[in-house]
């Protein structure tokens with residue numbers, strides 16, 4: 001039976017959640033296909049949970065995720081190859097599509113704490129694709145794609161170094177006589193530490209190590225290394241491998257450690273698309289060295305989409321729960337309202353929904369931009385390629401940093417918006433938050449990535465002073481006009497964010513110059529200007545996110561059904577106004593905006609909350625998360641929150657006996673003074 005409040009919400013909404021769901025899924029066919037695929041898995045008893053996953057031990061969780069992961073991949077592959085037909089070869093688009101099935105809603109529905117085979121596709125296969133020569137791809141790619149004797153992962157980070165990649169200590173020495181590389185872990189800090197699936201799952205890795213040919217250091221290169229025997233799965237001689245242990249979240253990923261002692265691999269297992277070692281030991285750098293970092297760029301790009309889903313999963317749970325939960329009369333003597341009617345509750349939840357929708361539009365744009373840059377890189381026009389890569393790096397770094405930070409913060413706001421019940425593991429905010437906050441750190445830590453973007457921004461700012469043509473993402477730096485507060489509030493807000501960004505970049509540049517004038521070197525000056533540089537990259541990200549959201553929505557809006565267009569326009573506006581208000585410190589620092597104008601924004605913000613209120617439940621229904629994807633007692637479609645909370649408590653293994661054995665062994669002796 002459906003909760004009556006949710007029934008009422010759905011009946012009185014002015015948008016059709018099905019229309020929204022079709023747009024969200026990329027069309028009716030896509031939506032139907034996704035639902036049919038999900039039902040094949042979610043209705044299959046072999047994918048049911050007997051015991052709540054949160055009640056399993058760490059080891060049991062791993063074993064469960066491998067058992068389920070292999071069944072999942074087997075079934076999914078069959079479905080995917082039928083769908084792809086003859087096109088079932090591994091290229092960038094196919095990989096992205098498949099990876100999305102693993103880590104998007106379907107994968108999340110089956111693995112709330114992720115699973116260890118994910119890295120094989122997102123990082124191992126993508127590295128072969130990006131960094132392997134054609135010959136290497138012929139040898140390895142199809143096998144890897146079909147997991148034919150190969151389960152891979154990406155081993156870059158070490159115990160001692162993660163952010164500063166050039167500091168990695170793993171060594172690969174070329175032995176010309178045997179045409180082999182010899183891999184070594186010279187000390188404890190050189191142990192690989194963190195790679196997902198490395199602990200007990202993977203049998204091959206892409207390893208990043210410092211290449212030496214004789215005495216000559218040839219920089220970091222990537223190597224394909226077998227670490228476990230294909231048949232027995234025992235570690236190869238000289239390989240020391242294991243799992244690093246429980247973490248704050250993502251506890252089924254099987255993150256591992258790895259050390260090498262004189263492990264030999266053939267010469268053709270260095271990935272040689274951009275750099276080669278000839279058989280007689282000549283090192284040739286034939287491509288742009290930075291392409292070695294290509295896998296990281298790829299994952300940063302797709303992470304924006306991953307955290308968008310996590311934020312909206314949490315948003316769906318909090319919205320439905322807030323429509324079911326009744327508490328605290330607004331007027332004395334009146335019935336307790338749905339907590340969603342408290343304006344402050346709307347102000348916690350709706351901006352997160354708006355942010356998620358904005359990330360969706362920006363993630364689509366970013367993926368397109370990534371593909372365009374990849375095509376440019378193939379054209380071998382080195383100047384153009386290097387400019388495009390620099391822009392892609394800068395944009396993807398700040399978007400990944402800010403999106404993961406805001407999504408994690410948003411998920412925690414949504415968790416708190418569910419009061420005490422939000423803290424239950426069965427509400428599922430812990431898993432969702434655990435994954436989102438991991439993304440804040442992995443694939444480039446937040447501050448470290450913002451500093452990368454800031455370098456690019458300062459350079460573009462200096463170019464703007466020289467009146468040079470600027471890349472698309474920063475053309476606004478050419479516009480030095482002051483803010484003219486007009487009728488269009490959205491435009492006022494976006495423009496003031498752009499001005500704040502421009503001025504903050506200018507300030508960061510001035511700080512660097514001041515330090516240089518004091519006689520400090522470039523690096524020390526950058527370090528001392530660090531706070532301003534991070535503020536500049538953050539301000540740029542906000543300006544870019546708002547401008548891109550507005551532009552992308554306007555580009556597509558005419559092709560949408562009026563009710564979908566209407567709610568998306570409200571959400572876009574809410575996102576822009578919310579960003580402006582949250583960044584008010586920066587905005588007011590760099591723009592002349594008076595109290596009346598600020599109040600105008602606040603009033604419109606509050607008005608938008610009221611406008612969205614009647615459609616909130618229909619909107620989150622439109623994201624079309626299956627109950628299994630939400631995995632939450634608070635967020636299920638039928639709204640039977642209290643029944644589910646109680647049923648889940650009763651399923652808890654502790655409640656399977658009326659008296660636990662610890663009573664006889666400890667409590668009773670304590671009470672009888674017999675300890």
Ligand SMILES: CCCCCCCCCCCCC/C=C/C(=O)SCCNC(=O)CCNC(=O)[C@H](O)C(C)(C)COP(=O)(O)OP(=O)(O)OC[C@H]1O[C@@H](n2cnc3c(N)ncnc32)[C@H](O)[C@@H]1OP(=O)(O)O
Nearest residue numbers: 103107108114162163165250290293393435442443444455
């Ligand atoms: C079921 C559903 C579940 C979903 C969720 C599941 C979660 C669990 C599983 C998730 C899987 C996670 C997988 C994670 C994997 C990893 O984390 S892999 C390791 C990633 N590591 C990093 O990202 C390290 C970050 N550090 C760096 O990238 C770099 O070291 C640096 C910070 C960028 C600095 O590099 P350095 O070599 O020191 O170079 P610099 O001297 O600073 O820069 C030189 C110039 O190069 C430019 N540059 C740097 N990187 C790139 C690049 N990638 N592309 C292009 N250009 C680059 C840099 O800007 C410099 O340019 P100039 O300013 O012009 O000199």
Ligand SMILES: Cc1cc2nc3c(=O)[nH]c(=O)nc-3n(C[C@H](O)[C@H](O)[C@H](O)COP(=O)(O)OP(=O)(O)OC[C@H]3O[C@@H](n4cnc5c(N)ncnc54)[C@H](O)[C@@H]3O)c2cc1C
Nearest residue numbers: 155156157161162163194195196438441442443444445447
């Ligand atoms: C869940 C998870 C999964 C992961 N999966 C993988 C994987 O599959 N493969 C893999 O190779 N790695 C993986 N990693 C490792 C991950 O990429 C690194 O942890 C990440 O890049 C951060 O590096 P670090 O741990 O060295 O942090 P640190 O760099 O030590 O960061 C600590 C602090 O130092 C600051 N700091 C560091 N450098 C600078 C600087 N230049 N300027 C200013 N401040 C600085 C940071 O801002 C931060 O506040 C994973 C990590 C996690 C958490």
